[in-house]
Amino acid sequence: MPGEQRPGRDMKSFVLPETGQLLETDDPWEPVQLLDSFGRPVEPAAVYFKDLMAADSSVLTPRSYGMDLLRWWRFLWALGIEWDRATREDARDFMLWMKLGDKPVRVHWRHRDKDPADIPRPSRVGRPAPGSPNPVTGKPSIGRKYAPRTRAHCETVLRSFYDFHLDRNSGSLLVNPFPLVRNRRSARANAHRNPEDDHKKERTGLYRPTVPQEIPRRIPEEKYTEVFAGLRSHRDRALLAFWVATGARAEELLTATQGGAIVGQQTIGVTRKGTRDYQELPATPDAFVWLRLYQEEAWKKGVPRGRRHPLWWTLRRPWRPLEYDAARMMFNRANDLLGANWTLHDLRHTASFMMLDDPDMPPVYVQHILGHKHLATLDIYNRPGRDDVIAAGLAHHARMEQRRKTQPVRRDPEYNPASLNVLFGGGF
Incomplete structure (x- = not known):
């Protein structure tokens, strides 16, 4: 019940159990399912996912929110707490553990029945320590702790989840265990704001961390050439050339169809991530040269051919449309040759810098190509x-x-x- 005191718990030695799972389905009505350790759907999460889909969210939104809910449910299962009986102390301990505790190490399915001492550890010879800056890119490597952005996203998702169920009077839930800051609990955000002033970025959640402002990084031309030379196939070279030429997001370019690549107009059509609008983006002649080499090679192997078929496919049978995770691993393999840790999104930043460095390219055109809603979003590239x-x-x-x-x-x-x-x- 709200206000009840939990017995003292030692969060220093807490380890998040790997119970339950977030199952991705092919059902457009229910793209993801949060399952408990017995494989049963978690009903409160299923209702919340259905509401997200009805609000015209992207199919990726339930998956992103589901990962945070799965982490919270594993915390509740480990402590034997019902989701609608969680208190503010439980939310406080959870956010404190995410801040100070180490991320759980995921055990490969081949080693789940082995003793932890017998599990081989990956060699890290020549690699920077977790969380330290990469010597090639200067970007920090993935650390053992949860990043502030991950913790902020988790706090926002859980607070909105409990707000949703409070409105529905679900279960025995009476208060939100993830409260707002004290001066905001009885008022909406920017209630007395002057309409002529910009919105303030406020920490609305009591346990929401401060997210540092990240400066976008571009890949230097000489390093981009080295990464490009490390790619193994014409498909990968075409993908990299289109990402840098169009500035499209990684998953947006993967939505292109064979009929959307128009060589005569030198454009390629993609589906935008947020609005899901279809937009044609200009590309370089080199990108279409690599695309043609890839298509000729793929069609000879038997890759499906047709204007409505996907443009990007796997390199081996059975033929499947190329997905984001496979494209990311392809780029990471090329990164490993240089000891770098650039991401696919850095290719979008590189394209943005290249367009803005052109004095004859109006920023409003760059805004439209990148798919930004506001022109002020380009200010991050002026730093x-x-x-x-x-x-x-x-x-x-x-x-x-x-x-x-x-x-x-x-x-x-x-x-x-x-x-x-x-x-x-x-x-x-």
Whole structure:
């Protein structure tokens, strides 16, 4: 019940059990299911997912929200707490564990029946320590702790989940265990805001962490060439060329059909992530050259051919449309050759920088190509990046050193003896 005191628990040694699962289905009415350890659907989560789909959310939204709900349910199952009896202390301990505890290590299915001491550990020779900056890109590697962005997303999802069930009077739920900050519990956000002022980015949740502002990174041209050379197939080269040329999101380019790639107009059609609108994007001639090489090779192997068929397919039988996870692993393999940790989204940032660096390219056109709703979103690309700042600082030190070498050495001024005689009465 709300207000009841939980017995003291030691969260320092807590380990999140790997019970239950989030099952992805092929049913458009129910794209994901949250299942307990017995394979039974969790009804409160199923109702919430159905509401998300009715609100015209993307099919990826229930999966993203479901991962946070699965993490919360595993926490409740481990402590024997019913979802509608969770208190603020439970939410506090959960968010504190996400902040200070280590992420659970997922055990491969081949090793689940083995003793933990017998499980081989992957070799990390030559790799940076978890969470440390990558020596090639400067981006921090994935750490052992949950990132602030992950914790913030989880807190928002769980708070909205309990708000939804409070409105429905589900179970014995009386209060939301994930409250708002104290000065916001009885009022809506920006209730007395001047309409002429911009919205403030407020920490609405009491346990919501501060998310640092990330500066987008571009892949330098010489490093992009090395990554491109490490790709294994014409399909992968065509994908990389289109990502950098169009600035499309990784999953957007994978929605293209064979009829959407129009060589004569030098455009490729994609389905936008948020609005799900169909949009044609301009690309480079090189991208279409690699695409043609890939298609000729794929059609000879028996890949389905037709205007309405997907453009990107797997390289081996059985032929399946290429999905995001497979494309991500393809790019990671090329990254490993350089010891880098760039992501597919960095290709979109690279394309954005290249378009904005062109003085003859109006920013409003860049906004439309990237699919941003507001032109102000491009402001993040006006901030100097890490490489630019370091290069500018080194150039400054080089100029100062050159100036010291070229300027004549200043000598201390000598006193005029005649002036000293007048001042002190002679004798100098």
